[in-house]
Amino acid sequence: MLHPVILSGGSGTRLWPRSRSNTPKQFLPLVGDETLLQATALRVKAMQDVAPVITVCAEDHRFMVGEQLQAIGMPSGGILLEPAARNTAPAIALAALHVQQQDAQGVMLVLPADHLIRDEPAFRDAVMAGLAQAHAGALVTFGIKPDAPVTGYGYIRIGQPLDARVHAIGAFVEKPDVERARTYLDSGEYLWNSGMFLFRADAYLEALKKHAPAILVAARAAYDAATGDLDFIRVDADAFATSPSDSIDYAVMERATNAAVVPVDCGWSDVGSWSSLWEVADRDVDGNVQLGDTLAIDTGDSYLQAADDRLVAALGVRDLIVVDTADAVLVAHRDRVQDVKMLVDRLKAEGRTEHLHHRKVYRPWGSYDSLAVGPGFQVKRIVVKPGAALSLQRHQRRAEHWIVVSGTAEVTCNDKVFDLGANQSTYIPLGSKHRLRNTTDQPVELIEVQSGDYLGEDDIERFDDVYGRT
Amino acid sequence: MLHPVILSGGSGTRLWPRSRSNTPKQFLPLVGDETLLQATALRVKAMQDVAPVITVCAEDHRFMVGEQLQAIGMPSGGILLEPAARNTAPAIALAALHVQQQDAQGVMLVLPADHLIRDEPAFRDAVMAGLAQAHAGALVTFGIKPDAPVTGYGYIRIGQPLDARVHAIGAFVEKPDVERARTYLDSGEYLWNSGMFLFRADAYLEALKKHAPAILVAARAAYDAATGDLDFIRVDADAFATSPSDSIDYAVMERATNAAVVPVDCGWSDVGSWSSLWEVADRDVDGNVQLGDTLAIDTGDSYLQAADDRLVAALGVRDLIVVDTADAVLVAHRDRVQDVKMLVDRLKAEGRTEHLHHRKVYRPWGSYDSLAVGPGFQVKRIVVKPGAALSLQRHQRRAEHWIVVSGTAEVTCNDKVFDLGANQSTYIPLGSKHRLRNTTDQPVELIEVQSGDYLGEDDIERFDDVYGRT
Numbered sequence: 001m002l003h004p005v006i007l008s009g010g011s012g013t014r015l016w017p018r019s020r021s022n023t024p025k026q027f028l029p030l031v032g033d034e035t036l037l038q039a040t041a042l043r044v045k046a047m048q049d050v051a052p053v054i055t056v057c058a059e060d061h062r063f064m065v066g067e068q069l070q071a072i073g074m075p076s077g078g079i080l081l082e083p084a085a086r087n088t089a090p091a092i093a094l095a096a097l098h099v100q101q102q103d104a105q106g107v108m109l110v111l112p113a114d115h116l117i118r119d120e121p122a123f124r125d126a127v128m129a130g131l132a133q134a135h136a137g138a139l140v141t142f143g144i145k146p147d148a149p150v151t152g153y154g155y156i157r158i159g160q161p162l163d164a165r166v167h168a169i170g171a172f173v174e175k176p177d178v179e180r181a182r183t184y185l186d187s188g189e190y191l192w193n194s195g196m197f198l199f200r201a202d203a204y205l206e207a208l209k210k211h212a213p214a215i216l217v218a219a220r221a222a223y224d225a226a227t228g229d230l231d232f233i234r235v236d237a238d239a240f241a242t243s244p245s246d247s248i249d250y251a252v253m254e255r256a257t258n259a260a261v262v263p264v265d266c267g268w269s270d271v272g273s274w275s276s277l278w279e280v281a282d283r284d285v286d287g288n289v290q291l292g293d294t295l296a297i298d299t300g301d302s303y304l305q306a307a308d309d310r311l312v313a314a315l316g317v318r319d320l321i322v323v324d325t326a327d328a329v330l331v332a333h334r335d336r337v338q339d340v341k342m343l344v345d346r347l348k349a350e351g352r353t354e355h356l357h358h359r360k361v362y363r364p365w366g367s368y369d370s371l372a373v374g375p376g377f378q379v380k381r382i383v384v385k386p387g388a389a390l391s392l393q394r395h396q397r398r399a400e401h402w403i404v405v406s407g408t409a410e411v412t413c414n415d416k417v418f419d420l421g422a423n424q425s426t427y428i429p430l431g432s433k434h435r436l437r438n439t440t441d442q443p444v445e446l447i448e449v450q451s452g453d454y455l456g457e458d459d460i461e462r463f464d465d466v467y468g469r470t
Numbered sequence: 471m472l473h474p475v476i477l478s479g480g481s482g483t484r485l486w487p488r489s490r491s492n493t494p495k496q497f498l499p500l501v502g503d504e505t506l507l508q509a510t511a512l513r514v515k516a517m518q519d520v521a522p523v524i525t526v527c528a529e530d531h532r533f534m535v536g537e538q539l540q541a542i543g544m545p546s547g548g549i550l551l552e553p554a555a556r557n558t559a560p561a562i563a564l565a566a567l568h569v570q571q572q573d574a575q576g577v578m579l580v581l582p583a584d585h586l587i588r589d590e591p592a593f594r595d596a597v598m599a600g601l602a603q604a605h606a607g608a609l610v611t612f613g614i615k616p617d618a619p620v621t622g623y624g625y626i627r628i629g630q631p632l633d634a635r636v637h638a639i640g641a642f643v644e645k646p647d648v649e650r651a652r653t654y655l656d657s658g659e660y661l662w663n664s665g666m667f668l669f670r671a672d673a674y675l676e677a678l679k680k681h682a683p684a685i686l687v688a689a690r691a692a693y694d695a696a697t698g699d700l701d702f703i704r705v706d707a708d709a710f711a712t713s714p715s716d717s718i719d720y721a722v723m724e725r726a727t728n729a730a731v732v733p734v735d736c737g738w739s740d741v742g743s744w745s746s747l748w749e750v751a752d753r754d755v756d757g758n759v760q761l762g763d764t765l766a767i768d769t770g771d772s773y774l775q776a777a778d779d780r781l782v783a784a785l786g787v788r789d790l791i792v793v794d795t796a797d798a799v800l801v802a803h804r805d806r807v808q809d810v811k812m813l814v815d816r817l818k819a820e821g822r823t824e825h826l827h828h829r830k831v832y833r834p835w836g837s838y839d840s841l842a843v844g845p846g847f848q849v850k851r852i853v854v855k856p857g858a859a860l861s862l863q864r865h866q867r868r869a870e871h872w873i874v875v876s877g878t879a880e881v882t883c884n885d886k887v888f889d890l891g892a893n894q895s896t897y898i899p900l901g902s903k904h905r906l907r908n909t910t911d912q913p914v915e916l917i918e919v920q921s922g923d924y925l926g927e928d929d930i931e932r933f934d935d936v937y938g939r940t
Binding site: 017295297298309310311312313314315316317320322324327328329330331332333335336337339340342343346347352354369371372373374375376377379381399401403405406422423425427445447449451 | 487765767768779780781782783784785786787790792794797798799800801802803805806807809810812813816817822824839841842843844845846847849851869871873875876892893895897915917919921
């Protein structure tokens with residue numbers, strides 16, 4: 001039995017403006033219809049003898065993880081919530097402790113949620129090839145055979161063979177300059193460090209105890225005091241906060257004598273920038289990737305993406321990344337995309353919000369999109385999923401008008417409960433306890449016009465919530 | 471008494487996506503706070519002994535012309551509506567006939583509405599310098615002293631001097647190639663053909679009679695059968711349609727023996743493309759023009775413009791035009807902007823609407839902006855100006871919900887008339903006669919949610935309209 005563990009902790013800013021703090025890249029359908037998280041889960045679901053998937057993610061992303069896994073029918077072995085970002089070593093420790101509860105010597109397959117693998121059979125073969133060493137106690141990693149002198153990845157030098165497919169690790173090597181990267185590529189002795197691992201839970205915990213005991217102590221204390229909440233496992237925040245922040249590479253792999261590597265060529269990409277996404281996407285004869293409503297004349301080798309209900313028109317340009325969203329458009333040279341972070345840092349420094357969330361915000365009950373904001377009012381388009389309900393709530397500073405445009409909503413307003421169908425409206429006076437519920441099997445869509453002197457999301461007092469948010 | 475005539479007939483597509491069929495560039499504040507039309511009007515308003523301004527424009531633009539002139543306190547000598555586009559010779563003929571009604575030998579100063587002139591004193595000096603020849607019966611044009619070998623303009627070769635400032639015209643010359651343009655520039659004998667004219671109304675009509683009699687016949691018949699409508703002069707469409715379509719240059723100036731030119735250096739630009747707008751605008755140390763909410767890192771010599779409520783972020787790019795609007799963003803190389811027309815032609819060919827109008831549409835009573843469109847519904851943000859009223863109207867296919875968010879609206883719904891204040895709402899059932907009026911001195915803003923199986927702008931039956939649109 002293999003225990004898949006998906007690390008969904010990334011808060012990537014390098015794919016801004018599509019990836020934002022509340023929807024990092026693993027939650028986006030960047031290539032094809034599935035999100036990277038879903039593609040990662042489906043990759044392991046296709047394997048034999050696989051336990052339900054364990055996910056580690058940030059508190060803020062829990063509903064998204066749950067829904068995205070549910071949408072592809074992926075059995076969940078629990079969603080571990082990291083109270084704070086502490087890098088991969090502590091996150092994997094929580095997962096190892098969780099695996100041990102069910103299977104003392106269970107083997108874990110640890111996968112970042114935000115990578116792309118195009119040759120899945122090759123990937124699965126590599127996992128199978130590493131299993132014997134993992135069962136024998138080795139800390140197995142997967143090394144990608146390089147096809148270009150890439151400077152953005154760490155490298156692994158291949159050591160002595162341990163069996164037909166697995167090698168000891170010669171050395172972990174920091175990101176090289178381009179000259180050195182070319183030497184690595186030409187030598188055939190180096191692999192890209194992919195950040196995917198295969199080992200027994202007890203072997204990892206043993207290694208932690210030896211090389212990074214403070215992480216193990218903190219993770220164990222946090223996990224032992226965990227509480228359950230639906231499918232979520234909420235570890236103790238104070239205990240987890242005492243953990244050093246470190247990657248599994250630095251904390252364990254580089255120090256362990258039982259580390260091993262399986263070389264693999266599986267069409268892997270970490271999708272770490274807009275240019276790497278351009279590289280892996282299907283391109284037309286002009287070398288363009290065109291997504292959404294785009295129009296390109298005399299344009300080449302560019303990535304063009306339009307937002308919903310918007311047109312991106314390109315004329316006479318080359319090597320550009322143009323990514324449009326509801327509230328921001330990025331225009332960057334393809335060679336400069338590693339500096340998208342500089343833009344995001346600028347947004348942070350200026351106290352803006354375009355790096356935090358999209359205009360359209362997903363909630364466990366559905367979504368809302370802010371259509372217009374003006375002095376004293378805001379207009380939102382709200383979709384409530386079948387069977388879902390917003391919390392019973394009250395606002396101190398705003399009244400709300402609701403106009404249902406499709407489906408049937410059940411409205412609670414103080415002591416009244418009534419249905420509201422398409423083309424019907426109601427008024428929620430300031431200070432009244434209200435709730436919106438969808439008891440049907442069709443989505444409900446409504447327009448909300450808020451009116452008041454303060455319209456922030458924090459003017460909300462929750463009395464009852466099916467998602468445990470009170 | 472000088473009679474200013476502003477030709478506002480341009481339907482320019484070269485500044486798409488900001489200029490659109492329903493708001494060509496003369497109606498946009500492209501440089502500074504005034505629109506090009508307003509800047510043109512203010513240019514003549516500052517002169518001595520000037521009659522109220524006569525404007526010639528398309529039917530669709532009449533309210534915009536009226537409002538923009540009113541907003542700057544410009545007295546109107548009438549707005550002549552062209553029932554169809556017939557180029558400049560017939561349009562100027564209408565204006566000449568209109569001037570003659572008041573002042574048989576009146577001198578007209580004919581100005582395109584969409585040019586930019588930075589040195590206004592130099593321009594006014596040139597007009598004064600041309601007056602004597604114009605009074606004496608010459609057809610005076612203004613020739614701009616070139617400062618670069620521009621290939622996009624027609625040229626005028628300077629002929630014999632007629633007085634201290636005015637010369638006979640040696641020849642009109644077609645747009646040259648760059649080599650020839652350089653020769654013209656170096657010779658000092660050539661000027662750019664600016665499309666601005668100064669002549670007696672009767673002199674122009676006389677020249678038309680001689681060189682293009684069919685235009686005169688059609689224009690006279692159209693003008694003689696004109697009807698007044700508010701400040702608008704609606705000439706006869708059938709008569710006007712019989713006019714040949716021709717420019718004043720081809721129809722008259724090139725054939726006339728009494729044509730003259732005043733050389734002038736007045737910081738003139740026809741703002742004919744995004745690159746010419748970049749050239750005339752204030753640029754920062756990196757050579758960028760940044761308008762609206764923009765963020766640029768390592769970006770140079772570019773024109774960046776964000777739409778309301780949207781961010782444009784540029785990274786590592788040069789020589790780009792990035793113009794964002796509510797529904798479309800243009801990304802073009804600065805050297806390729808003359809081909810924006812290709813994009814517009816593509817939009818036309820595909821039966822789209824982004825070249826026709828903006829998401830926000832101006833009406834004589836105010837404006838509306840379509841915030842969201844979904845199956846069976848549409849959400850609009852509507853602003854009604856103080857003292858304005860929409861028509862009394864009825865829809866066959868849709869009901870409407872109105873929520874006032876600021877100001878006070880007077881609502882008519884069948885036989886009821888009532889006030890609706892901020893945070894109040896009402897429902898207009900399908901088929902009911904209704905009207906929205908603002909009787910206050912503050913704008914009224916409301917959110918309209920339309921619901922129905924067809925939501926096109928043409929489902930509107932008008933019973934009464936203060937703007938004569940029934």
